[in-house]
Amino acid sequence: AQKVTQAQTEISVVEKEDVTLDCVYETRDTTYYLFWYKQPPSGELVFLIRRNSFDEQNEISGRYSWNFQKSTSSFNFTITASQVVDSAVYFCALSERYGSARQLTFGSGTQLTVLP
């Protein structure tokens, strides 16, 4: 069975600090997809990134970067120079079959608070 673990329940940083959110996953499939979503206080989930299991290349998008390592079954998310607007709950998710939001298994989330 698939499983996603986000061991960090809450993280608090001061603005401009870098912060890394950890995600460890379990799956028996060789083809799978990993996602990160952001949930601001307004409640909707905001898609950030999708990675498939055959693409271990790290990705950078502005202040966001993702480190995918199959050897350790991890898909960590780093925010560089954090801002107050980054405060939200961040979820890592796994899909064993589909590259869409179908049948996603989510981690329990990490509450990030960025202090001014």
Place this chain on the structure above:
Amino acid sequence: GAGVSQSPSNKVTEKGKDVELRCDPISGHTALYWYRQSLGQGLEFLIYFQGNSAPDKSGLPSDRFSAERTGGSVSTLTIQRTQQEDSAVYLCASSFRGKSEAFFGQGTRLTVV
């Protein structure tokens, strides 16, 4: 509107009553998803619709839960004989042809008393 719209935003119901939750997806999006978010269970997949295909109901927790999507657009999630454990935020999302980026609504907070 431009985003996924869900109504009502909040619903309080008595145990044993039936409730209907509505989702208006983004115009043109053929894929629609329902998820549930609760304190105890986190985020859980419920059901998926894609065009005219048979829905993927594999996440529905019991036969008290059902959903339909009329005309390939609006979707209604129905919970019959509600129980206290049904209390949660029900989130709806849509995407274009099942692509990776799904857009979520702000959810309906259901409280069963």
